[in-house]
Amino acid sequence: MSQPLSKEVARRRAFAIISHPDAGKTTLTEKLLLYGGAIHQAGSVKARRAARHATSDWMELEKKRGISVTSSVLQFNYRDMEINLLDTPGHKDFSEDTYRTLAAADSAVMLIDCAKGVEPQTRKLFEVCRLRGIPIFTFINKMDRHGQDPLDLLAELEEVLGIRSCPINWPVGMGKDFRGVYDRLTQTMALFGADDSHGEAAIEAHKLSVDDPELAKMLGARAHEELMEGIELLDVAGDEFDLERIRAGELTPVFFGSALTNFGVQLFLDHFVDMAPNPAGRVSNHGEIEPDSETFSGFVFKIQANMNPAHRDRIAFMRICSGKFERGMSVHHSRLGRQINLADAHQFMAQERKHITEAYAGDIVRLYDTGLFRIGDCLVNNGPNDLTYKELRTFSPEHFAKVQVKKVLRRKQLDKGLLHLSQEGAIQVFRPYFAGMVEPIIGAVGVLQFDVLKYRLAAEYKVDVELHTMPFSCARWIQGEDFDPAAFTRRESTTCVYDQYDRPVLLLRNEWALQWIKQDNENLEFLAYAP
Numbered sequence: 001m002s003q004p005l006s007k008e009v010a011r012r013r014a015f016a017i018i019s020h021p022d023a024g025k026t027t028l029t030e031k032l033l034l035y036g037g038a039i040h041q042a043g044s045v046k047a048r049r050a051a052r053h054a055t056s057d058w059m060e061l062e063k064k065r066g067i068s069v070t071s072s073v074l075q076f077n078y079r080d081m082e083i084n085l086l087d088t089p090g091h092k093d094f095s096e097d098t099y100r101t102l103a104a105a106d107s108a109v110m111l112i113d114c115a116k117g118v119e120p121q122t123r124k125l126f127e128v129c130r131l132r133g134i135p136i137f138t139f140i141n142k143m144d145r146h147g148q149d150p151l152d153l154l155a156e157l158e159e160v161l162g163i164r165s166c167p168i169n170w171p172v173g174m175g176k177d178f179r180g181v182y183d184r185l186t187q188t189m190a191l192f193g194a195d196d197s198h199g200e201a202a203i204e205a206h207k208l209s210v211d212d213p214e215l216a217k218m219l220g221a222r223a224h225e226e227l228m229e230g231i232e233l234l235d236v237a238g239d240e241f242d243l244e245r246i247r248a249g250e251l252t253p254v255f256f257g258s259a260l261t262n263f264g265v266q267l268f269l270d271h272f273v274d275m276a277p278n279p280a281g282r283v284s285n286h287g288e289i290e291p292d293s294e295t296f297s298g299f300v301f302k303i304q305a306n307m308n309p310a311h312r313d314r315i316a317f318m319r320i321c322s323g324k325f326e327r328g329m330s331v332h333h334s335r336l337g338r339q340i341n342l343a344d345a346h347q348f349m350a351q352e353r354k355h356i357t358e359a360y361a362g363d364i365v366r367l368y369d370t371g372l373f374r375i376g377d378c379l380v381n382n383g384p385n386d387l388t389y390k391e392l393r394t395f396s397p398e399h400f401a402k403v404q405v406k407k408v409l410r411r412k413q414l415d416k417g418l419l420h421l422s423q424e425g426a427i428q429v430f431r432p433y434f435a436g437m438v439e440p441i442i443g444a445v446g447v448l449q450f451d452v453l454k455y456r457l458a459a460e461y462k463v464d465v466e467l468h469t470m471p472f473s474c475a476r477w478i479q480g481e482d483f484d485p486a487a488f489t490r491r492e493s494t495t496c497v498y499d500q501y502d503r504p505v506l507l508l509r510n511e512w513a514l515q516w517i518k519q520d521n522e523n524l525e526f527l528a529y530a531p
C-alpha cells in the first residue's frame with residue numbers, strides 16, 4: 001500500500017445531491033461552491049439560470065425548453081478535501097443519466113423541501129442509493145419558510161423511505177422566526193443575524209454554548225424553552241449518532257437549514273466532509289480493488305454527445321476507482337482490448353474547465369472522446385487487462401413508444417441512430433416478441449428523452465420518426481425457467497419484448513398488473529433492473 005496514494009484517497013469525497021425539482025438543489029450547489037471558495041458571490045437563481053442558458057446549453061432543445069438535459073460534475077476544495085459534486089438533471093423529467101450518476105458517487109445528499117416532505121423523484125433516487133448501500137445525508141431545506149413540524153418530517157423519512165434518522169442539528173424557529181440551528185454534536189447554538197447580501201455572500205454564525213446564559217437572552221424566553229424541550233425530546237426519542245450505521249446507509253444524519261439565506265449550510269458542509277466516506281474498494285470481475293491500489297482503474301458512467309452540433313465529438317465522464325491518473329498515460333481499454341492514450345482530460349472547477357495532470361480514486365475526469373467509449377467501459381493500467389466493474393445497472397424505463405420511420409428507406413440509419421443513442425445510454429431499445437411487429441420499441445426513464453431522441457435522430461442521422469407512445473409504465477426482466485412469452489403477450493396489460501442482449505422483458509401497464517402477474521407466476525422472478 002503506497003502512503004501518498006492512501007493519503008490522496010482519504011482526502012476525496014464524491015457525492016451527488018438527490019431531490020425533487022424545486023427543492024433547492026441548484027441553490028444549495030451554489031452555496032456549497034461559495035463556502036468552498038470556488039465562487040465568491042452567489043447570484044440570484046434567476047440570473048444564474050439566464051447565464052447558464054447563454055453559456056452552457058449545447059442543444060437547441062435545451063434552449064427551447066429552458067432546461068438542462070445533461071448532468072455535470074463540479075470539483076471544489078473544502079478545508080483539505082477534494083470534493084467532487086455530481087449534479088443530476090434538475091428538470092422535471094429525469095433520465096438514466098440520473099441513476100448512473102449515483103453509481104459514480106460514494107454518498108448522496110437528499111435534499112427535502114420542509115413544506116413538501118418526501119416527494120416522488122426523491123423517493124426513486126433514494127431507492128437507487130439504497131440498492132447501492134451508500135450513505136445518505138438529509139438536508140431539510142427552506143426553513144426560512146413555514147413548513148411541516150421537524151418531528152413530523154423525521155417520522156416521514158421512516159414511514160415513506162423506511163430509514164431511521166439522527167438529527168445532527170435542530171432548528172430554532174421556522175419561517176421568518178428561523179433564528180439558527182443547534183448543533184447536537186458540539187452542543188452549540190449557531191445564531192444568524194440579518195444579512196444584507198440576501199444570501200449572496202457567506203455568513204458567519206454567532207456561536208454560543210447551550211449552557212451560556214446569553215443564549216436565553218438572545219433567543220428570548222419562549223424560543224429558548226422550545227429549544228431546550230426539543231433537545232430533551234430528541235435525546236430520548238431519536239436514534240443515537242452512530243457513524244458506522246451512517247456509513248452503512250442504515251441511518252441518515254439530518255440537517256436543517258436554508259440554502260437561500262445560507263443558514264446552516266456551512267455547518268452541514270463541515271459535518272458532511274467529516275462523516276462522508278472517502279472512496280472504498282469496488283467489486284470487479286477480479287474481486288475487490290482497493291482505491292489506493294497500484295492498479296489504475298476507472299469506468300465511464302456518462303457520455304455527453306455533440307456539445308457542438310457541427311462536430312461529432314463527445315465527452316466521456318470517468319469515475320476513477322483505484323490508483324493514480326496521470327495526464328498522457330497509456331491505459332488498457334478492456335472492451336476494445338487495446339491500449340489507448342489519455343492525452344486530454346479535464347475537470348470543472350466551479351464553472352471553469354481546467355486541464356488536469358493527476359487525479360486519484362474518487363475523482364471524476366472528463367475525457368475527450370472520438371467514439372472510443374461506451375457507458376460502462378473500463379480503463380486499466382498496471383492491472384488485469386480485462387478488468388470490469390459491474391456498477392452500472394440498467395433500470396426499468398417508465399415510458400415506452402414504438403418508433404415509426406417516416407421514409408422506409410431510412411430504416412438503416414434509424415437502426416444506426418438507435419444503436420448509438422442506446423450505447424450513450426439515452427434510451428433503451430427493445431425488440432417486440434411478435435414477429436409481425438417490425439417497429440422497434442424504445443424505453444426511457446424520463447419522457448423528455450423522447451423529444452431528445454426525435455431531435456437527435458433528425459439532426460444527426462437525418463431520420464424523421466413518429467413515436468407512438470405505448471400504455472406501459474414499467475419493465476421487468478424475467479428470470480426463471482418455464483417462461484412462455486406468448487402467454488404474457490396475449491394479455492391486455494402486458495407485452496413481452498427482448499432487450500438488446502436478447503433477454504426477455506415484460507412491459508406492464510402499472511404496478512397493479514405486476515402484483516397479479518407475480519401471484520400467478522411464483523416460479524418466475526421479475527427484476528426492476530437488468531440482471
Ligand code: G4P
Pocket residue numbers: 019020021022023024025026027028044045046047090141142143144145257258259260261
Ligand atoms: P432545484 O435546482 O432543486 O430545481 O431548485 P432551485 O435551487 O432552482 O430552487 C427552486 C426555488 O426554490 C427557487 O425559487 C429558489 O430561490 C427557491 N429556494 C431554494 N432554496 C431555498 C430556501 O432555502 N428558502 C427559500 N425560501 N427558497 C429557496 P424560484 O422562485 O423558483 O426562483 P427565483 O425566483 O428565486 O430565481
